[in-house]
Amino acid sequence: MPARPPADSSPLGQALAGGQRLREPAVPQVPGTVPVLTRANRQWPAEPDPQAARVVAALRRELPSGSVRADLQELARYASDAAGLRPGAPPAAVVLPETTAEVQAAMRIASALRVPVVVRGAGSGLSGAVIAPPGGIVLSTERLTRLIEIRPEDELAVVEAGVITGDLDRAAAAHGLRYAPDPASADFSTIGGNVAMNAGGLRCCKYGVTRESVLALDVVLADGTLMTVGHRTIKGVTGLDLVGLFVGSEGTLGVVVTVTVRLRPLPVATETMVAFADSLGDVGAAVQAITRSRVQPSAVELLDESSLRSIDENRGTDLAARGRAMLLLQTDGHGATAEMDELESVVAAAGVSVQRLVGEEADRMVELRRSGRGSKKDTWRIGEDVAVPRSRLVEMIAAMEGIGARYGVEVGCVAHAGDGNLHIGLSAAMRPGEAEPPAAVHAAADAVVRAALDLGGTITGEHGVGALKRPWLERELGTRQLQLQRSVKAAFDPLGILAPDSFLATV
C-alpha cells in the first residue's frame, strides 16, 4: 500500500498549521456534550490537564513510543473529521496502533481509566462522527494497513481497517475482481471508516452499500477483547447478525480492526449515457421510466442546474447550457449494451435528449460528477445528505427549491437518483466580519431535513448521523427506538467509553 499523507486537511488542522483564515463549515446547533469551538473561541486552554498526563503515561507504558502522540499539533491534527466540528479542549492522546494487539492494549487502558475513545479512519467523514473527546483518546487506524489476503477462488479479501478503499479495489482488480461500493472518497477514505459509516457511492444502486459487501469483522471491544463476527462464507445464519450491526454503527460498539469483504467480478463492459432535461418534471419522468424498465443500472446520477453551473465555473464545461438537469447513467456486465439500449429508448421517450458516451469522454463525465464541483470563495455552505423513496425525488427537489427561495439561500443538489439519495448544498455569501453562518442557512437546512422526513425519507442516506444529524435523530427513530439502540450499545460498551458524543449519546 502506498503511504498516505496524514489527515491534516481539516479546517482546524489547516488553521492551526498555517494560521490561515478559518472557514468552518456551518453546523446546526448540536445538543451534545462537546463544546464546539467558534471563531470567537478557537484556542484550546493553555493549562495542561493532569488527568491527560496520566492517560498518556499509561499508554506509553504499554505501547511502542511511536504509537502514542501527545503534542498539541498532533492532537489538533486528529481532533475532528471533514465536518469541521471541533472539541473545546484537546484529547489526551492520539494512539496510532500498528497491530491489533496495540488496539487491545489501548482499549484495556481506556477501560481501566474510564477514558473516552473515538476511533478514526482517514478523518474524511462529513457528519462529525469523529470529534476528539476532551481528555480522551483518538484511536486512529491509519497504520493498520496490511492487505492480509485476497482469495479469488472465494471472491473475498481480508484487510486491516486502515487500508484505503481504492487500494483494496485496485488490489482486487489484479485478480479480475472489484470491491463494488465506490464512495466518492474511495481514494482517501479507509475501509474501516466505510464500515463505520456504511458508506454508499455511485454503484450502490446495483451492488448495494458497504453492508452488502462485508462478510466478517475482527473487532476489539471496549474492554480490549478481540472478537470475530460473521463468516468467511457467502451465506451464514449462525446467531444474530452482528456484522450488520457493526456496519454503520459509527464507532459506538467497538473498534473494527480487520474487515473481510466480498469481491465481485469486474464487469466485462460498461456503458455510459448522459441525458439533459429542460424541466424538473422531465427529469422525474425519465427517472420513473428507468425504474419501470427491466434494467438495473449501475449508476443513475442526477445533477441539478446549480450543480451543472458549479462544474462549468470550476472546469470550463458548458453543461448548464444543455439543460436544466442532467442524468448520468451507467450499465455494466455482459448485458451492458442491451441494457443501455433499453434505457436510451425509455429516457428518450420521456422527452429527454440523450447522448451515449464512450472511452475517455465517458470517464471524464464520471470524474466531473464525482469531483467537478468546486467550493465558492467567501461562501458559507452546509451540505445535507437525505434520502427519499425514489418516486418522491422530484418532489424533494421542488421542496428544496422552495426552501431556498423562502430563506434566501442558494440551494443545489446532486443525487444518487437510483436510490433516492440527495446531497443538497445550502449556501449564502459571507459578509464582512461575519463569524458564523447566518441563521437563514441553518433554518433552511433544518427545513430540508424535515421535508425529507415528511416525504417518507431519512435524515441521512450515506454520510451518517455523527454530531451533525443528532438534532433530527429522535424525530426519525422515535424515543423508544432511540432508547432501545442505546441499550444495544450498552451491551457492547457498558462503561460507555466509545464515541461518547455519538448519535447514541444520552446527554
Place this chain on the structure above:
Amino acid sequence: MPARPPADSSPLGQALAGGQRLREPAVPQVPGTVPVLTRANRQWPAEPDPQAARVVAALRRELPSGSVRADLQELARYASDAAGLRPGAPPAAVVLPETTAEVQAAMRIASALRVPVVVRGAGSGLSGAVIAPPGGIVLSTERLTRLIEIRPEDELAVVEAGVITGDLDRAAAAHGLRYAPDPASADFSTIGGNVAMNAGGLRCCKYGVTRESVLALDVVLADGTLMTVGHRTIKGVTGLDLVGLFVGSEGTLGVVVTVTVRLRPLPVATETMVAFADSLGDVGAAVQAITRSRVQPSAVELLDESSLRSIDENRGTDLAARGRAMLLLQTDGHGATAEMDELESVVAAAGVSVQRLVGEEADRMVELRRSGRGSKKDTWRIGEDVAVPRSRLVEMIAAMEGIGARYGVEVGCVAHAGDGNLHIGLSAAMRPGEAEPPAAVHAAADAVVRAALDLGGTITGEHGVGALKRPWLERELGTRQLQLQRSVKAAFDPLGILAPDSFLATV
C-alpha cells in the same frame, strides 16, 4: 391472497390427527429446557394446568374468541415446526391474531403474566426454532395476510408477516417485478418466517438472501410496543441497523408483523444449462472455473450421485447414468445468453459435458432440483445445512463421503454451490422395533458439522440454529460472543419471554 390450509403437516400433527406411525426426524441431543418427546413418551400429561387456564382466560378477555385456541388438537397442531421436535407438555394457548393490535394485546398479556411466547409462521422451518413453550403461547402469524401495498415506482412492497412468500412474488410479477429470494419453501412458507430465519434459496448467489431484500419492519416488542425499524428508502444509515438484526433473529427479539421488501425487475431472459461430471475433482474444477469467470450466475446448484439416484428413483429420470454429479446453472437478465455462453465455454474446458436447456425442459430440471428427491421408506434421516467457503466445497463433499463410510451411514448432498451452502442428508435403514435413530447417524451428523467448521465454514447456511444446531453454536461463536448476543437479546426482551428455548437460551 388465497386461503392456506392450516399448518398441520408436522409429524406430530399428522400423528395426532391420524394415529399413523410416527417417524420423527432424528435429532442430536439438545441441551435446552424443552423436554423432547420420544416415541416411548409421546403423550402429553392428561391433567390440565391451572396456570394455563389463567393464561387462556386473560387472552380471551382481550382478544376476539376466534383468535384464541386452546383445545388439545389445536395445541398439538401448532406445537412444532417441520424439524419435528416437540415439547413434553402442551402450550396454554395458540393465538391467531388478525391484526397488529391483537398481537400487541397478546404480548402485553404475556409480559404481564411472564408467560413465554414462540412466534410461528407456516411451521415449515427445519431447525426446530418453533417449539411450543410448555404452558406458554404459540403466536401464529398465519392470519396476518394483508398485502398492504405494492409500489412499482419505488420497487417495494409492504405486506403482513403471514403472507406466503410465493404469493408476494406473484403479486409483484403483475407489475414486472419480483421478490428475488426464492426459498424452496416459497409456496408454503411465510415472509415473516423467511425474515425470522433469513431464508436463502437458489437465486441468492446473485440477488442475496432475505436480508438483502428487507427495507423495513414493523415489530411488536415483548412488552407490546409497536415499533418501525428501517426505511422505505433504498439507502439509509440513521442509527444502528435494527432491520439487519431482526432478520435471522429467529423470533428472539420481537414479533415481526409487517415487512417492507425491496422488489427487483423481472429479468428479460433466463438461460439454463446442466453439466455432468465423472468425478468430484471435475465438479470442483467446473465450480472454480465458474468463480474465475466474469459471470455472476443466478443459480449454481450441485447434486451429487446420491441425490441424482434419489431423483431417478422418485421420478423415473436417468440422471445418475449421465455422471457422478450434476451442476445446474442459470443466468438471467439482458446478458443471460452471453453469460451462459461464457459459462458453457469455461465449464466445458474443465472437462465436463454440458447441455443447454430451454423452455419446459429447463423448468422441469429446476423443479426436479427443488423437489425431485423423495424420502425413503423405513429410513432414519438427518438433514444438515452447513456452508463453507466456495473453494472448500469439494473438500467438504469428500469429507462427507469419508464420514459416511466411517460411520456406515448413507450420505448425499445438494449444494447451492454458488455460495458454498450444502444440504447434506445422512440416513440409515430403520430396523424392526427401533424407537430412535441409531447413534451412528447422530455421530456422523456431528462429524459433518465439525468438518464444516474445520474448513472455515458455518454450522448453518440458511436453515437457522433453532434447537437442532444449539449443540454447535458456542463452538462457532465462542463463549464471549454468545454472551454478547444474549445481552443484545436482553435489551429487546428483558423478561426473556420470547423464544425461551431458542439459540440464545441461557439454560
